[in-house]
Amino acid sequence: MAFFDTFSPGSSAIGESLARHAQTLPLDAVLTDEIWSGLAGQGLFAIDDLFPDDRNAAVCAAMETLGRRGLAGQAAGAFAFLRVASAGLAAPVSEGRARVSLGQPPYMPAASEKDIFLTNVDGVATLFSPTRIAPAETLSTDGWVRVDGTLSAPLGPFEPAQDVYDLALGAWLVGAGLSLLDSAVAHAQTRRQFGQPIGSFQAVGGPLSRAAIRLDAARALVLTAGAAADEGDTRLAALVRHSSARAASEAALVAHQTFGALGMVEQGPVQARSKRIRQLISQYPPPRRIDPKAALLPGRSLSLIATAPVANEAFDV
Amino acid sequence: MFELTADERAFHAEVAETLAPYVGLQGFVLSSGRERLDPFYRRLAAKNWLALSWPEAEGGLGRPPIYEFLLWNEAAFLDIARPPQGAGVVAKTLMRHGTLGQKSVWLNRIRNHEATFALAYSEPEAGSDLGSARCAARLDGDAYVINGNKCWNSKAAEVDVLWLLCRTGSAESGSRGLSLFIVDVNTPGVTIRPLRLMDGNHLSEIFFDDARVPVSCRVGPENAAWKLIGEALADERHVHFSPGRVRHDYFRLRRWLEDRGRLDDPGARHAFDLLAIDVAEAEALALMIISPTPKCGGEIAANKIAHVQTIQGIARFAMEIGGPEAFLADSAPSLHWAQTITEAVGGGTTEIMESLVSRRRLGLPVGR
Numbered sequence: 105m106a107f108f109d110t111f112s113p114g115s116s117a118i119g120e121s122l123a124r125h126a127q128t129l130p131l132d133a134v135l136t137d138e139i140w141s142g143l144a145g146q147g148l149f150a151i152d153d154l155f156p157d158d159r160n161a162a163v164c165a166a167m168e169t170l171g172r173r174g175l176a177g178q179a180a181g182a183f184a185f186l187r188v189a190s191a192g193l194a195a196p197v198s199e200g201r202a203r204v205s206l207g208q209p210p211y212m213p214a215a216s217e218k219d220i221f222l223t224n225v226d227g228v229a230t231l232f233s234p235t236r237i238a239p240a241e242t243l244s245t246d247g248w249v250r251v252d253g254t255l256s257a258p259l260g261p262f263e264p265a266q267d268v269y270d271l272a273l274g275a276w277l278v279g280a281g282l283s284l285l286d287s288a289v290a291h292a293q294t295r296r297q298f299g300q301p302i303g304s305f306q307a308v309g310g311p312l313s314r315a316a317i318r319l320d321a322a323r324a325l326v327l328t329a330g331a332a333a334d335e336g337d338t339r340l341a342a343l344v345r346h347s348s349a350r351a352a353s354e355a356a357l358v359a360h361q362t363f364g365a366l367g368m369v370e371q372g373p374v375q376a377r378s379k380r381i382r383q384l385i386s387q388y389p390p391p392r393r394i395d396p397k398a399a400l401l402p403g404r405s406l407s408l409i410a411t412a413p414v415a416n417e418a419f420d421v
Numbered sequence: 422m423f424e425l426t427a428d429e430r431a432f433h434a435e436v437a438e439t440l441a442p443y444v445g446l447q448g449f450v451l452s453s454g455r456e457r458l459d460p461f462y463r464r465l466a467a468k469n470w471l472a473l474s475w476p477e478a479e480g481g482l483g484r485p486p487i488y489e490f491l492l493w494n495e496a497a498f499l500d501i502a503r504p505p506q507g508a509g510v511v512a513k514t515l516m517r518h519g520t521l522g523q524k525s526v527w528l529n530r531i532r533n534h535e536a537t538f539a540l541a542y543s544e545p546e547a548g549s550d551l552g553s554a555r556c557a558a559r560l561d562g563d564a565y566v567i568n569g570n571k572c573w574n575s576k577a578a579e580v581d582v583l584w585l586l587c588r589t590g591s592a593e594s595g596s597r598g599l600s601l602f603i604v605d606v607n608t609p610g611v612t613i614r615p616l617r618l619m620d621g622n623h624l625s626e627i628f629f630d631d632a633r634v635p636v637s638c639r640v641g642p643e644n645a646a647w648k649l650i651g652e653a654l655a656d657e658r659h660v661h662f663s664p665g666r667v668r669h670d671y672f673r674l675r676r677w678l679e680d681r682g683r684l685d686d687p688g689a690r691h692a693f694d695l696l697a698i699d700v701a702e703a704e705a706l707a708l709m710i711i712s713p714t715p716k717c718g719g720e721i722a723a724n725k726i727a728h729v730q731t732i733q734g735i736a737r738f739a740m741e742i743g744g745p746e747a748f749l750a751d752s753a754p755s756l757h758w759a760q761t762i763t764e765a766v767g768g769g770t771t772e773i774m775e776s777l778v779s780r781r782r783l784g785l786p787v788g789r
Contacts, residue, residue, distance in 0.1 A: 106422055107422065107423060107424070107712060108422045109705075109708075109709050109712050110422060112422065289783045289784070289785065292785060293784070293786065300788075301786050303779070303786055304787065304788030306779075309775070309776070309779035309785045309788060310779070312783055312785070313776075313779045313782065313783060314726075316723075316778060317727055317778060318702070320706065320709070320723065321702035321705045321727060322702065324705035324708070328705065331422075343697065343698055346695065347698050347701065347702055393691065394694045394697050396671070396675070396693075396697035399697050400668070400671075400700060400701060
């Protein structure tokens with residue numbers, strides 16, 4: 105396994121083209137049908153076909169880009185669906201005609217009758233057919249819905265869906281966290297109190313530094329896990345979800361604090377993304393338990409870059 | 422991105438085979454102990470592995486830094502030993518700035534483990550702020566006369582030679598008035614006293630009382646030490662605070678707890694499982710240092726912070742759920758707990774490291 109701290113040229117291409125598109129969308133925009141289909145028009149939901157050799161890395165690159173703009177975190181659910189759906193079921197999603205709502209009834213991300221509702225029933229990815237859909241407001245500005253209905257077609261094991269969901273959400277959270285960190289750092293460099301930039305105070309710089317360390321590590325884990333998944337090794341995916349959630353959560357709190365009162369204001373630079381981070385971290389499907397011996401990979405040291413040549417007996421790993 | 426080449430993987434396998442007889446040699450908590458460690462260093466010297474990355478013209482093997490990383494990371498994972506300072510900071514500085522005479526005297530002895538060095542930089546009033554060091558070297562004919570004292574120095578009580586930072590400029594010259602010297606520990610006027618630490622290891626106090634050191638023992642130009650020290654730190658960035666150590670601590674204490682049934686409780690096991698996130702993050706930050714991706718300069722500091730906080734977190738957790746047996750003086754949890762406290766100070770305090778990340782990674786203004 106190789107270690108990654110940058111995107112490969114192939115996977116970064118989708119990130120760059122999406123970044124140009126995302127610049128045309130409002131920061132922290134609510135995910136409307138129009139935005140969803142616009143993202144689909146950029147090839148977002150055709151990644152699996154467009155990048156057959158590094159589809160997971162491309163998903164990560166795309167989602168980090170969207171995270172940096174604070175929007176479309178729900179797209180992670182679409183990647184999950186596309187990994188378990190037949191070609192016929194997948195087409196409306198990859199073409200942008202239908203959204204995917206991945207959740208656990210009765211509360212699910214916003215979607216309508218034309219869309220796909222997906223859940224996990226005892227480890228099986230299963231479609232849900234709503235008979236009634238009512239809007240529900242949530243912490244983030246993304247609308248949700250309350251659905252009544254019935255379970256319908258099982259699509260197969262949920263694990264591949266969860267693997268890509270954890271990678272996609274992890275990448276989004278890292279992007280969102282980095283963007284909040286960047287804006288907080290910019291504020292700390294320019295906001296003056298007591299005659300100097302507040303970033304010159306260690307009590308301000310320290311927390312920002314710690315958040316940066318967490319985010320940089322989480323990002324490297326996302327990149328490495330994405331590339332590993334493209335080689336068929338998904339053991340880091342569950343760990344990535346935890347790591348990115350912690351890093352993004354910490355970055356959001358530090359951003360609130362660095363901006364002071366401005367960080368609480370409804371139209372301010374932090375709150376919308378912070379709420380969205382908070383909600384997505386906790387959103388269904390929940391993070392999986394970590395099996396350290398799998399996540400850290402059996403063998404000796406350097407698991408991220410090399411397969412161990414000799415089994416280690418000293419610590420039974 | 423990077424990946425080991427076939428040759429690097431073959432070397433890694435050779436390292437594992439070579440190191441196998443020495444697993445647990447250091448015990449981390451008793452890293453002092455020349456008698457125990459010398460056979461290992463001599464074994465490496467026999468393979469010329471103390472000079473892995475030295476140029477072939479200087480007697481080395483001319484390998485890229487990744488080879489040293491593989492060797493010392495494995496030694497950290499297997500709890501064997503840390504890289505000797507002579508073969509790293511000292512030798513690499515001598516190769517760049519030493520005289521022909523200094524190279525001919527020291528390089529072969531260092532790579533053969535016939536001469537051992539300790540860094541003598543810190544002082545009672547100059548810990549993190551080395552630019553305010555006071556220990557002075559005054560030129561007197563063909564020698565420098567050294568007076569003052571050093572403190573908090575690792576290994577000084579058990580090596581042959583000191584790599585000494587002294588003030589040769591005026592008292593106000595700050596970092597621009599410092600020079601480096603090679604000083605035999607048996608030089609008249611040099612007294613070294615061990616300082617026992619909370620983890621069983623030792624630091625040293627070193628006293629200089631009119632110690633005369635030949636001019637030929639000054640390394641590099643007078644008052645140029647600051648640059649030499651900075652270069653040497655960059656040289657060694659890939660072998661200190663190895664991720665192998667973090668992984669070692671995690672699996673060692675996990676096994677200790679499992680063997681005593683302390684992870685049978687699902688809550689305890691889950692909490693310990695979550696520490697694997699910190700282990701992976703520390704590893705990722707360490708690997709950034711050796712990745713060829715362009716650097717911001719804060720990676721070494723970030724790695725040190727994550728490394729230390731992770732091993733402290735592991736040890737603290739083991740103490741919390743280890744039961745009374747964890748309190749025993751020679752139990753793995755208590756030894757790790759005490760030793761990891763010291764790691765947050767040695768090699769640059771966490772506070773200094775955070776300041777470096779603030780400046781270099783985030784571009785925040787220098788503050789106090």
